[in-house]
Amino acid sequence: MPKRLTNTQIFVQGLWNDNPVLRQVLGICSTLAVTNLLVNTLVMNAGLIFTVTMSSLTVSLLRKYTPMRIRMMAQTLIIASYVIIVDISIAAHLPDISEALGPYVGLIITNCIVMGRCEAYARNNPPWPSFLDGLAMSLGYSCVLLVIALVREPLGFGTILGMKIMPEGFTPWTIMIMAPGAFFTLGLLVWFLRAYFPQVTEEKKER
Amino acid sequence: MVQIDPGTLFFAAIFTNNILLTNFLGLCPFLAISREVKPALGLGAAVVFVMTCTAVLNYLVYYYVLLPLDLEHFRYILFIVIIAAFVQLVEMVVERFFPALYYVLGIFLPLITVNCAILGASLFLIIREYTFIQSMAYGAGSGVGWMVAIIAVGAIREKVQKSAKLPRGLEGPALTLIITGVLALAFTAFSGMIQIQ
Numbered sequence A: 001m002p003k004r005l006t007n008t009q010i011f012v013q014g015l016w017n018d019n020p021v022l023r024q025v026l027g028i029c030s031t032l033a034v035t036n037l038l039v040n041t042l043v044m045n046a047g048l049i050f051t052v053t054m055s056s057l058t059v060s061l062l063r064k065y066t067p068m069r070i071r072m073m074a075q076t077l078i079i080a081s082y083v084i085i086v087d088i089s090i091a092a093h094l095p096d097i098s099e100a101l102g103p104y105v106g107l108i109i110t111n112c113i114v115m116g117r118c119e120a121y122a123r124n125n126p127p128w129p130s131f132l133d134g135l136a137m138s139l140g141y142s143c144v145l146l147v148i149a150l151v152r153e154p155l156g157f158g159t160i161l162g163m164k165i166m167p168e169g170f171t172p173w174t175i176m177i178m179a180p181g182a183f184f185t186l187g188l189l190v191w192f193l194r195a196y197f198p199q200v201t202e203e204k205k206e207r
Numbered sequence B: 001m002v003q004i005d006p007g008t009l010f011f012a013a014i015f016t017n018n019i020l021l022t023n024f025l026g027l028c029p030f031l032a033i034s035r036e037v038k039p040a041l042g043l044g045a046a047v048v049f050v051m052t053c054t055a056v057l058n059y060l061v062y063y064y065v066l067l068p069l070d071l072e073h074f075r076y077i078l079f080i081v082i083i084a085a086f087v088q089l090v091e092m093v094v095e096r097f098f099p100a101l102y103y104v105l106g107i108f109l110p111l112i113t114v115n116c117a118i119l120g121a122s123l124f125l126i127i128r129e130y131t132f133i134q135s136m137a138y139g140a141g142s143g144v145g146w147m148v149a150i151i152a153v154g155a156i157r158e159k160v161q162k163s164a165k166l167p168r169g170l171e172g173p174a175l176t177l178i179i180t181g182v183l184a185l186a187f188t189a190f191s192g193m194i195q196i197q
Helices: A007-017 A038-061 A068-092 A093-102 A106-110 A111-118 A127-157 A180-196 B006-014 B027-033 B037-066 B070-099 B099-108 B110-114 B116-127 B132-163 B173-190
Strands: none
Touching: A007 A127, A007 B099, A038 A068, A038 A093, A038 A106, A038 A127, A068 A093, A068 A106, A068 A111, A068 B070, A093 A106, A093 B116, A106 A111, A106 B070, A106 B116, A111 A127, A127 A180, A180 B173, B006 B132, B027 B037, B027 B132, B027 B173, B037 B070, B037 B110, B037 B116, B037 B132, B070 B099, B070 B110, B070 B116, B116 B132, B132 B173
């Protein structure tokens, strides 16, 4: 990783060059599940952005005081605390969506991106860039999920945000709201991007 | 409380409600390790073991410690700590007794801690209000289901990479995702046999 990036570079890095989903294929677990409806995706993304950004900031603030050996544990606890905040807020303000999301909000804890950013960036960078990095990475992540949701919801239900957009007589593709639809959509998206913008991934180690 | 006998639940967790193919959990290690059958088998076995044990432990902790104390919201922290401690234990055992396997799995053994499937199974059994025996069956079934999926995809990938000439950009994660999609499609054939929520 280059030593110091400007703030803009951090953003470009997160949104495009190092996009967590498309380039690194990380952390798709918990969030891919909720991309069948755009509303759920939006709420989940908001939770994720909050968690990544705040935990990056916190880890960075505490980076001088955290002993090396227990840093993973410390990071997990920091992340878990923020996830609890997110979970309680969603349950309090949007009970219906909370019901629909089920355990997936809690699973943000084990989303590799959150810890990945803490580990790869925040723990040896100052707070402000870490904050931006977390924000950019989670935004990049959210964009991809929104794209997937925008493919799955119209095809699977014929709606966007509950509004009908498909013409009369359109038969919903039930497959798109089920699991295989998500795998296919993401697979095709990654394929498309790697095929048309290959240079960035050349030296990237596959994880 | 759901009325399903544990044996049925075990099979439901493998086939109709496969944690990887229908709930998308545990994808990160899955994408990384499914290149060949052998490491997939090792990781799969580790996951079965860890998942069964942590499901039981987390069940006990949730119902006998957290609920009486009104601390349900702390379940995330507690569950992840229990899982992390348990994985540490498994890691030490594998390193001591199966060094070859340890070498193959390398960095990915600690990654079981952040395998969403493990935490996911524990959270599901709380949300669906399973009994103790049901939780055990669900944990074991989910673990086996995960293992079945990773081995199947590992075997397919092994063959594909040896024999097929792939278009640009498809190799790696994209291909794995599409193979997984096909497998998930195949597994939907089981749905309707047993209904669990």
